[in-house]
Each structure stands twice: as structure tokens, then as C-alpha cells.
Amino acid sequence: MFVKILFCMTIEQFIPTNLNTNANGGAVTWSSPSNIALVKYWGKKEHQIPENQSISFTLNTCKTITKLSYSKKETSNNNFSFKVFLDGDHKEDFEPKIKTFFERIEPYLPFLKAYHFKIETENTFPHSSGIASSASGMSALAMCLMSIEKELNPEVSDEYFIKKGSFLARLGSGSACRSIEGDLVVWGKHNDIEGSSDLFGVKYPYQVHDNFKNYQDTILLVDKGEKQVSSTVGHNLMHGHPFAQERFKQAEKNITKLKTILACGDLEAFIALVESEALTLHAMMMTSMPYFILMKPNTLEIINKIWSFRKQSGLHISFTLDAGANVHILYPENEAEAILEFIKTELVAYCQNGHYICDRIGFGAKKL
Numbered sequence: 001m002f003v004k005i006l007f008c009m010t011i012e013q014f015i016p017t018n019l020n021t022n023a024n025g026g027a028v029t030w031s032s033p034s035n036i037a038l039v040k041y042w043g044k045k046e047h048q049i050p051e052n053q054s055i056s057f058t059l060n061t062c063k064t065i066t067k068l069s070y071s072k073k074e075t076s077n078n079n080f081s082f083k084v085f086l087d088g089d090h091k092e093d094f095e096p097k098i099k100t101f102f103e104r105i106e107p108y109l110p111f112l113k114a115y116h117f118k119i120e121t122e123n124t125f126p127h128s129s130g131i132a133s134s135a136s137g138m139s140a141l142a143m144c145l146m147s148i149e150k151e152l153n154p155e156v157s158d159e160y161f162i163k164k165g166s167f168l169a170r171l172g173s174g175s176a177c178r179s180i181e182g183d184l185v186v187w188g189k190h191n192d193i194e195g196s197s198d199l200f201g202v203k204y205p206y207q208v209h210d211n212f213k214n215y216q217d218t219i220l221l222v223d224k225g226e227k228q229v230s231s232t233v234g235h236n237l238m239h240g241h242p243f244a245q246e247r248f249k250q251a252e253k254n255i256t257k258l259k260t261i262l263a264c265g266d267l268e269a270f271i272a273l274v275e276s277e278a279l280t281l282h283a284m285m286m287t288s289m290p291y292f293i294l295m296k297p298n299t300l301e302i303i304n305k306i307w308s309f310r311k312q313s314g315l316h317i318s319f320t321l322d323a324g325a326n327v328h329i330l331y332p333e334n335e336a337e338a339i340l341e342f343i344k345t346e347l348v349a350y351c352q353n354g355h356y357i358c359d360r361i362g363f364g365a366k367k368l
Helices: 002-014 092-108 134-152 158-172 174-178 231-236 244-264 267-286 297-313 333-350
Strands: 025-039 054-072 081-086 115-123 184-187 201-203 216-220 318-321 327-331 356-360
Touching (some): 025 318, 054 244, 081 092, 115 134, 134 158, 134 174, 158 174, 158 201, 267 318, 297 318, 297 333
Parallel strands (some): 081 115
Antiparallel strands (some): 054 184, 216 327
8 A cells, every 4th residue: 555655656746737838839859769678678567667677778870750749729628639640651550559648648748638749750760670669759759748848837857857758758668768868777666776766767877887888789680570469468468477476586686787797897797697688588478378489580590690609709799689589789899890790791691681770879869
């Protein structure tokens, strides 16, 4: 009971009390990146609250750019009014998801029904690439909405702006709350991470060794198709999963371990933890009921090639996986030349149409 009351008291800080909705309209544009988790989030409670803590690298190149135009409704009514455009094309099939998002966030943005919105969005990566665009898309939209709130209430502080932006993004897509800042973001209340919260992501507050500065992420697009099982369904299958509780404890311990690794720059320990996390994520999928496999044969071919190359070269190349078949190859900037050559000569053949994306860690959403 106490926990529930505390939760309610905490979210109340995001309910505005001093909004002026007399503004006739305007437009605002934000870009926001995707992110790749090092310790994975898999399983959630009600209200998009994570079952376990996670930590991610914010990316730089893979991002969504969203322009949100708003105009005062001529006649007030109790409905949301908006249209969504992707790359200039009206996307009616996106609108149910946005409607659900607006319903979730309306208590915190009570001006939503006073305006008509035009949401124009584009990705710097192919929409059908298999890279999760919900994190970048929902975080970009959340930041646009926060800019409107600040227009209606100029007293909004920078700290509140960022926290609430992450809070709103989480209600659109859980991992979207980790895209607002960078280069490392923690989501989920953890005793060893000061300021961490289940309600929003926080910038990792501790020292990070130079080995992890400007870390590289080359994304191999193994399968650009739609996933057979959505992440939402996968998260729900953790309810009653035979290994769920041990997995949640493991993630908590791994964040504590990673804190030490990030401070001392131990690349070997980093590789072991991150690859173990990736494989554990997929092990949860393969042992849920019903069980499912999102990796493809070429995913496994790439992993085995990476292991062989690392053993033979001594370079600090590693992989991680999202909830899909694509492979994120992580490596330090000072080893980029040799590792990129290996990727081009040995791994691109396993990518769909030879497609891959070179990215690196970035520093979050930006107003344009």
C-alpha cells in the first residue's frame, strides 16, 4: 500500500498546475536517437514500469526527426485531433498507437484536446530496417510536446523538462525514456545508481573510463522484416515465466558489475557481460510459453565469426542483440579501422542486401 501511495505522489510532480492555453498555435521540431541496451529490459508491470533495471548506450546516427505543428481548435470537444505523416505520406495505421499514447499522457498534458496536431516524422534509417524506431520516434514526439508545455508555461525548468520528457516517452514505448539523454542512461530504480527511477531514464551519473568514450556500434541488418512476435507480447510473456525472478535479479547484479567495469575500463569484462546479457534476453524468449525465436541462422553465423575473429586478433570486438535478428557490433574507437575491415570482408555477406549502418554513441535528443 505504501509503495502504491509513494508511486502516485511521485507522478503528481508531472501534472501541471499553471498552463495558459490561449496560444493559437505554432510548430516545433526535435530529433531523438535510438539506443541499444547493454543490460536488457525484458518484462514490465502496469503503466510501463519495468520489471528490471536497464542501462543503454544512446546512439547518434539512427534517429527520428519529428515536426509537431499545433493549432487551436475552432470548437472545443472531448476528442483528440491529429494526423501522422511519415516521410510526407499520411499514415492512418500509425494513428491508433498515437491515440493510445495521448490517452496515457493526457493527465500530464491537459492541453492535448485543445489543439489539432500535425505530426510529421522521418527516420535517418530505413523504417523497415528492423531497427526499433519506437524509442527514437516516441522520444522525439515527447520532446516536441514538452516544448509546447514550456510555451504554455515558461516557468518550466530545464531539469523538469528533461525528466518529464523521459517520463512521457516511457508511456509511449518503455525504452524511449532512455533516448532523451546520453551517452549512457539508466532506467529503473537501482540502489547503486543515484537518482535512478522506474518513471524515467537518468543520465549515468558516475565516472566512465576513456576506453568507453566514443564507443562504436555497427548495426548489421540481418532481417528487415516485421518480427514474428512483437516486443509488447514478449514482455507480457515474462509474467509467469519460470526463470523471470532469477532474470530480474541477474539484471540488477549486472548493473552493479557494469558500474565497476565502466569506471576501470575493463574491456574483457565488458564484453563478457554485454554478450551474456544479449544471449540471456533471447534465452528468455526461447523458454517462455509460448516460446519463440527471433534470431535467424545468419545471426548465429555472425556471432560465431565475431568469436573466432576476437580470439585470433585480440581486438575488443563484441556483439549485442535487440529483440530481433539484427546484430549490434560494439568496439572502441581506437580499434575501428581493423574491425570495420573485418565487418566489410567477413560479415556483410550475412546482411540482408548487404545493408549495415555505422553508428556510435551519442548524447540524446536535440531541438532543431
